[in-house]
Amino acid sequence: MTTFKDRSELLAELGTRLTIAEVFETLIDGPVPIRLRAYDGSATGPEDSPYTLDIKNPRGINYLASAPGDLGMARAYIAGDMTAEGVHPGDPYDILKAMQAMKFHRPSALSLVTIARSLGWERLKPIAPPPQETLPRWRRIALEGLRHSKTRDAEAIHHHYDVSNTFYEYVLGPSMTYTCAVYGEPDWTLEQAQENKYRLIFEKLRLKEGDRLLDIGCGWGGMVRYAARRGVRVIGATLSAEQAAWAQQKIAEDGLGELAEVRHCDYRDIAEGDFDALSSIGLTEHIGVHNYPFYFGFIKDKLRDGGLFLNHCITRPDNTRTTKAGDFIDRYVFPDGELIGSGRIISEIQNIGLEVLHEENLREHYALTLHEWCKNLVENWDACVDEVGEGTAKVWGLYMAGCRLGFQRNVVQLHHVLGVKLGSDSAWQVPLRPWWEP
Template identity: 85%
Template sequence: MTTFKDRSDVFAELGTKLSIAEIFETLVDGEVPIRFSAHDGSSTGPKDSEFALEILNPRGINYIATAPGDLGMARAYISGDMAAEGIHPGDPYEILRAMGELKFQRPSALELVTIARSLGWDALKPIAPPPQETVPRWRRIALEGLRHSKTRDAESIHHHYDVSNTFYEYVLGPSMTYTCACYEDEGMTLEEAQENKYRLVFDKLKLKAGDRLLDIGCGWGGMVRYAAKRGVRVIGATLSAEQAEWAQRKIAEEGLSELAEVRHSDYRDVRESDFDALSSIGLTEHIGVQNYPSYFGFIKSKLREGGLFLNHTITRHDNTRTTRAGDFIDRYVFPDGELIGSGRIISDIQNTGLEVLHEENLRPHYALTLAEWCKNLVANWDACVAEVGEGTAKVWGLYMAGSRLGFERNVVQLHQVLGVKLGPNQTWDVPLRPWWNA
């Protein structure tokens, strides 16, 4: 069909009305890469496309027209007002890959008037988003305080992590590990790769029986229990009440209570110090880039002289882009999450007075991890929907499949940084060469 952009003269005709497919074309910058249809019978995009999107009702196009981009598309899809053909909702990876070049643009004032005339002015009035969506950043200040205050951080963590322990068991598998695994090869199972990740962190930190470890942002206590099983005394801290409850129960079941503890606590409230090592696996994303100096200062204050730390975090591929997440991730997945490149992280570690010993990028490993989580969601789809509802389950499929694409395309990376707190003589108390098996 003739694209909307090829017939801009249509706006000069006062009574012009557009089909929903033409409205969609107006919102897209470039070609529509897959088939798109709507409840008014209109369609656009390649007819032979393997994948298709269908707007089912007026609310679906309202979401897209009032928030062109990933947020509006997510609202329509999560609410059930837009159907996606050719994929399972637990793993929409293939359709997202096919839509990889899809870009949206804001309509001009004249285009907006024509869209409103076509749909009816009432059809573009703001409507409530799906219940899975949190409020925008500007409203969180009034409701929860300043960004990265203890109260607001607690609410952000609650939004994402206190979904349901049962749901996470379905998606993450027996390890209950919600961070990037480390694969020796692609034939490794998810469980083997998660165990290997904990082994790698343990070895990099040069831990041994009798040592003391602080694990901040400890999740369900995977690293805590791994270290305790090897004789290390461990304190873990998490802002998620459900994670802490699950972890403490598991610690007791495995007979580790004399060595391990997981607290429902902000990491900043841990009073103990003089630890031999500190691990932070998947916490830095929630800290806020402007808070890195105080965050790494906290790490320094908790280590003994010669103590090692490992920071494991998602990063951007450079250090120049905005630190804030996109609208979909911010509203549905990680409220207030921020990312920056590994260069900024290393600089702030060094500026705090800690020394960096080693750094590595595990980007392909996270793509593999996310693919396995999506497989788990698909395999347990009915149970997951029964546990948290279809909308929330769709959020997770969309988020994990999209994140997999992000790691594959080098939009995001995963970096482990190993460092040490030096003593007054500034000498290393570690071997001259890496002492762990990569």
């Protein structure tokens, strides 16, 4: 059987020019799983597909040819040079699922000759990406410092979280909670599940009135306010100026100022210590795996003897593959984000001298959460576009729908790890069996 790649090399030898649809075929392994149309009138893929990718102009094929894979596809789509028909841009989950088996490869030298002859060499030269894309990793070093320095971490957080509080209100809903919810039943509302997540963490940490909690990477202060409403004194820390301002305003509106505070600062700059509990909900992904010893050492130093901590973070399903995110996620969503398996996280916690009491995987809960966020984006699409622009809104739809698929396919997981700082006698100060409602 002759493959598209073999055929393109044969055509190169014959000096034949390819249509844009044929060029696309040379960039992937196997047949195109959905319909693809191009501005030159060519098409490929099943005619009865409910979904169609439409390459609108030469810049679109330039993005695809110069960066074959998810990055080139994202650039063309976000810039509006390629459209996806059959799905809403706020939730392109169905077309991503239909395309999930499609694999790109770098064309051979002979294929490149054919592509260049067909499109012109200028179509293979990289061009400026959409403005939503951040710098590649190697350029960030020169401009922002070493990976996970305070300056570079602050810039990464600014890129992702300082989009617009109003935009996040549309997408996240009233809870303003940008982490995995915990569902009791699949038909729970997003707000029910987010409240339940805070309830679960609160109970796992055995918090009670008068206790002191440190919440690092606190976002818009959801955990901070939940605990403060129950009489706990809480300090939250976030690197996002917009998050801190929103959280402080909400704390004041709720009359929690005597118990709760959210600081715009690096968690490493928190001076207080001797906390009864510490929560880290969605921060570990930004830390950098090589910084885990310092990170968990910080947690240990901030807790009193017998104090509990809860680490809630996205993980990989194993501990062997690269920790770095893919090109699309790194350039458009989480610059410098790193993921590793829960086994590595637990090992690092143990190596620093903390004891792990319990861990659980909430992978399917995050798929449900992302589905609800995409629904909110679709329902508020026009307002979101007015707030941040169509390109940025499309980034979020693509990112959240893709992540939903990733959690469903076990490409990524979400783990809770509960631990304790033991005293000198190593005695437990917790019940013999789990003390929280699941």
